[in-house]
Amino acid sequence: MSPRDTDSTNTEDHAALALRLGRAARAASLVLATTPTERKNAALLRLAALIEDAGPQLAEANARDLEYGAASGLSAAMLDRLRLTPGRVAAMAEGVRQVAALPDPVGEELESFDRPNGLRIRKVRVPIGVIGVVYESRPNVTVDCAALCLKAGNASILRGGKEAFHSNSTLAAIIARALRETGLPEACVQLMPTTDRAALLALLQRDDFVHCLIPRGGEGLIRFVAENSRIPVIKHYKGVCSVYVDQAADAAMAEAIIVNAKTQRPSVCNAAEKLLVHRDIAREMLPRLARALVDRGVELRGDAATLAVLSESSVPCIPASEADWETEYVDLVLAVRVVDSLEDAVDFINTHGSAHSDAIVTSDAEAARRFQLHVDSATVFWNASTRFNDGFEFGFGAEIGISTDRLHARGPVGLKELCSYKYLIRGEGQVRG
Template sequence: MSVDLANLVTSIAQRARAASHVLATAPSEQKNAALAKLADLLPASADTIFAANQRDLDAAAANGLTPAQIDRLTLTPARLEQLAESVRQVAALPDPVGAALETRTRPNGLQIEKRRVPIGVIGIIYEARPNVTIDCAILCLKSGNASILRGGKEIFHTNTALAALVAEALAAADLPADAVQLIPTTDRAALNTLLKLDELIHCIIPRGGESLIRFVAQNSTIPVIKHYTGVCFVYLDEQADATIAESVTVNAKTQRPGVCNAAEQLLVHAAAAPKLLPRVATALIAAGVELRCDAASAAILTEAGIAHTPATADDLKAEFLGLIMGVQLVDSLESAIATINRDSSGHSESIVTTDAAAAARFQAAIDSAAVFWNASTRFNDGFEFGFGAEIGISTDRLHARGPMGLPELCSYKYVVTGTGQIRE
């Protein structure tokens, strides 16, 4: 690695740290002014953004990326408007900074307040999703954190165009330009330097495939908030409503199959499978899904004359990130729970049932970041949860779990007020 590249990355981190001190006490009105400006700039700059995005798409096609990967790269007018709307929603959310989480007065009169404060400097390492550039920038800004963004080479031109708009919005609100910085190179050596700057950067959040996240977690000296994979399950219970079972399963699998909260595995209660499975399988196949089935589910589909593929053991716990779904039968609710807790990645799971007691047991016993009842796993998303946007979905258990919005981007400190007390 060149000395110049190491110095560049270190300088970015140093400037981010200085900007974080300004942001920590920036008033809500000033931060919201920057967000309002950005929300206006996004649709106004559509031609520039789409031109940059097309450069990335042309390269993606030439490099043989899969349809799911290209979909992640693609910005459409609808997706650009959703980005602008997410900015507006974050601007409208309460500012988390300075909120009193807990207060108490000690017998000696000391007043102790536990107060929410920014984490400081957050590095976000991500691959081919342009919305991450905006989502992370706005959430960090609103929560008083400086951010360093390092996107993948597949989306470099789009990210550069979006980062320029963020810089323009910061300048319009008289906030430091270094509050949001994009690493201006895709050289892996720059990432290696970034991950060692623990005296300047307080948290790293990787977003992307398992190999990227494992690389970051294994090479960072900075705390990492992560999820490795999105092996998400839908379980059709013995008392599942057939119409809901069909719609939830198809949506969870096909609405956007290349993302981490898409369902990859389908469990069906054996007693309900003869009725439920042919209907749900037919709908999935009509949507282009290949079904990889265990022996018991394959027997039902064979009798019904429905196409399927025999599953390997790995297929029944895989993250496909495409139009493939593992299918297996279970003989009880408890068996479904045990299977999911063993084979899922702890991300998003759903039960379809009319039995409230079964749903309550499932939601209590499943050890995942989000557990749904009669709803698609695709709702495990910061925007859908009303957070305006998200900086990631954590499957960790310390500090944050699930979609990470503004409160999850804060730490806290104790503010103690006295009248001259001294310790005996």
């Protein structure tokens, strides 16, 4: 019987597993924290080569997962996310090489200063320690997260979904080999050998060994982790992102931005879900924006003012419910609302949004300043698509996720966000009186 099929209720076994993984990861993290950049990069480059060499092995493991997924009734979209094509395997290897090429954040001096008593204080970037990553579906996440955590000097404990168990297990074995061959502890990266949720629950209690958790997946998974964890969690629950078209907006720019934000990839967390249009330009501009969206297959759901404007231009739009203003569709559906002012737009976003990615389209610099100042989101755009909220697009090279939290990390979580810091103080015999 596959570990993904077990439904054990033996809590002692789960507790023992969590303890073993946590203890090994903590020991490995202390080694990794002081490992030179060259050795970490050597492990990553070896991993990339091994992934390329393991094409047939990965194909066999992935075929077993696809067979299981089809038998379990996974949708075509989910099966596609699960599938490891030769191109995707090559992309995984290239992604690891890109991480190896990134600057090492560990040891970077953030600031330094002298105290009047002669103490010299330095603030330097250090690894967080042990990071647990809980995710679903895509096997490439196993490699992405392992590579990013490793480069930032962190040991990682990975827990993938049951639908990708064989693919993830094969990739974990390849990672272990790369670590072993380059002289690093294999426990720098560990995959939980079961997808039993009770085992995950046991891991979520190990705040004595695991320092941070990052859940990646649907809102249900993320809430389960956040609500059951004793360990700090870096997360976002959903992406209810809005584009506000101000009265001073350029029509062509507004059209290009909202079409891109909604349709370029509608299933991702930084896709636009709401369109807000200033009342003074609604009659003139809203039909153009709506037509461009409908022509690309978007279903519009509008408030009374939107319905009235669009009925005059014969653009299809159905009435929005109250639930629509807070729904993340991850589909070609968009809720549209006419607002009386910039302040109304800000209030709508802060009330109904998810503090993820929001944008204003305007040629009025003062309006943009006020919008960016008052919208309480991790990323606020002026005249750009919300789809740019991404670690690669920010120049971080890669990311492990996007955070809407207020503490430690906010926005794309790249290598620097996978670090903490500590103070190094040098004295000359000072004692405190």
